[in-house]
Amino acid sequence: MAKEQNNDLMEKLVSMCKRRGFIFPGSEIYGGLNGVWDYGPLGVELKRNIKDAWWSDMVTARIDMVGLDSAIIMNPRTWVASGHESGFTDPMVDCKDCGMRLRADDLSAPCPKNRNKPHGELPKDKLTESRQFNMMFKTYVGALEESSAQAYLRPETAQGIFVNFNNVLATSRMKLPFGIAQIGKSFRNEINPRNFTFRSREFEQMEIEFFVHPSEGMKWYEYWRQRRYQWYLDHGLSKGRLHLREHGKEELAHYAAGCSDIEYDFPFGCSELEGIANRTDFDLKRHMEFSGKDMMYFDDQTREKFIPHVVEPSAGVDRGALAFLCEAYHEEEVKGETRVVMKFHPRMAPIKAAILPLVNKDGMPEKAQAIFDRVRKRYNAFFDDKGAIGRRYRRQDEAGTPFCFTIDGQTQQDNTVTVRDRDAMTQERINADQITEYLHDKLHLEDC
């Protein structure tokens, strides 16, 4: 029962995202591409808000963090050192009857050659032995398709940070503890992309590698678990749906001293938004070994030389966007009709203010345009003069716009406009010259 309700919610959300221009299937006019999505006019603003908030809070506002933007195609030896070339694999089996390739741990897909029985229920000899399938996308750099020119699309942004550790250290003069932060696209050739944008083949990451003295690894691990958990709460995810789950010892990679997932109760189940791991000195040590470069840190106070330990908070932008979309989605009964309203945190709302002339005459459009020109200098604003005012409010509710300002007959007389609040649906009148100050006071964007 609860499961059915949740499927229903997911369907409604996907449909709303398409209808309102948050998210479209990738290259949809050609039938799409499995596991690839395009962000429409509202979606691109939502993603920008998430990335800008993260960069502002994690990089700009911090004295102990610098940014980086490394390339998607890296020297392939990177992935030998990181372990991805040998270990970033899923076990796969082929069905000898229908030829389908499946993940060995999920044989639920039906076999068309066996009356659509799930593959897991077929006799064992109908399936091949399981083999390892590497999830990195391959490509060839240069004119020759030889293995020497083979390269990969990065499956994570993190390695771009590690290989630049010496460069950043030498140029930025940072001292331990400090972090390097990066936002960018990564690619994983998922066999079974699913759950809308949650598990996709092309996605965007926001990753930090925070370098510390080996004795301080667990202290900083604790700090980042809490800091990142709080960041999602601060931006509107509800405490009841957001979980900080410490991995059990049996889940930990052999080199990891600790790992936690920040999980969110999506309609399809509780799933990971971000992982925070104490990776010890594993990555720098491997890159030292494979590159032959000295990546030790010299502390000029203590005269100590050592390989820093690293704490990695690794977040998915698309997963964050999906969580904010799920959290914001509300259906409410208003005067016998259902209104869909996206109750975004103001910082995440794609549009902060809509400017609406009540009718297209009596100087209202001109006045509205003049107000719009002023507001959009500071806030992402939307001008809409099409259709009945009630329907325009509903459109802004679906977009998650916190405030609508309407220019009406009274505006010409006393220069006041109505402000409508997205969540309370209350209206009040304010002076048209006060709109940017009103938004400044109500949105609290500068305090974030």
Place this chain on the structure above:
Amino acid sequence: MAKEQNNDLMEKLVSMCKRRGFIFPGSEIYGGLNGVWDYGPLGVELKRNIKDAWWSDMVTARIDMVGLDSAIIMNPRTWVASGHESGFTDPMVDCKDCGMRLRADDLSAPCPKNRNKPHGELPKDKLTESRQFNMMFKTYVGALEESSAQAYLRPETAQGIFVNFNNVLATSRMKLPFGIAQIGKSFRNEINPRNFTFRSREFEQMEIEFFVHPSEGMKWYEYWRQRRYQWYLDHGLSKGRLHLREHGKEELAHYAAGCSDIEYDFPFGCSELEGIANRTDFDLKRHMEFSGKDMMYFDDQTREKFIPHVVEPSAGVDRGALAFLCEAYHEEEVKGETRVVMKFHPRMAPIKAAILPLVNKDGMPEKAQAIFDRVRKRYNAFFDDKGAIGRRYRRQDEAGTPFCFTIDGQTQQDNTVTVRDRDAMTQERINADQITEYLHDKLHLEDC
């Protein structure tokens, strides 16, 4: 002579970019990857400033523009429709002696098997006939490496806009004329990457497709040529080095009604920063044909139905960054020493303000830290307490930081600090509580 000077300038710039953390060779510890670059702490901020300024001016501030963020991996039929699969090629020849593959139009590389003679000077029969080499990077999506699963990394972001034309139109309610804007990575398997970041294999684009009534194509083409040219002037590129070059008829693609390049006098020659083309209805028509979808526009005022024409201003982020770096680079004699100063436009400067305690005692670091905490809430600021003050100023000159605020002995007495101007190197004292207002007045960021 002029040529030598310019090579020298380019070398100095590349070296400064590495030394100060603007740009590093991609995955350098593994010997790099030809045609791929990583942006360091200062470089990532410069690129963010370029992209944010463009988005703010071209999308947020405009009533006739919406954004989009489409995927890098698209359904491969996109590239059949666009013409890239058959036509995005360079003619290549192989040397039968040394095996090198070269662009047929540039045979200057020396042949190691023929006493390093340039390949162009070898007898003709030493080279193969020229063949077409497609510059799109190939990859395979899904578990099977079959041609049915073959896909490409997009060679331009523009096609992501065209395939979403119907989706954006239906969800955003835009009316002609209007544009769709997108920023994102593109990839071209250049045979001969060169000129630092100018011709690289992985790069970032800022593209607009501006849809108009067929009768207004040339009017909007003129508008966008001028608008985009002015944008670079507004951000500090000098008129003497920036050229708007109209293509001759013989240079035009068969479908184009007009095309101009915005070119900049780089040290390696005058080269393209951005192209503005009137592409008529070519792209939408092709996608209609190949997808079978109706992509006509219906004007509900005139009851006319037609395929819009499109004007495309297509800019390279990395090329913009390189032009801003070249323009900013200055060497000046100061008291018998050479100072390198990056005279960035304030909007482009990676760091807007440096906060410097004169010495690490007498409460100066604490006071400086408190000021820093306030300033960084609004501006990207840098705290530096390491080394002699003169050397710290020089470091900020190289980073292009417009203003340095120094906390000294007098600060404790009257709460004033010195402000040092990057370009004039003059100093004045202002009240420490006025720093953000001072920056607000001097940087003019809100008026951009």
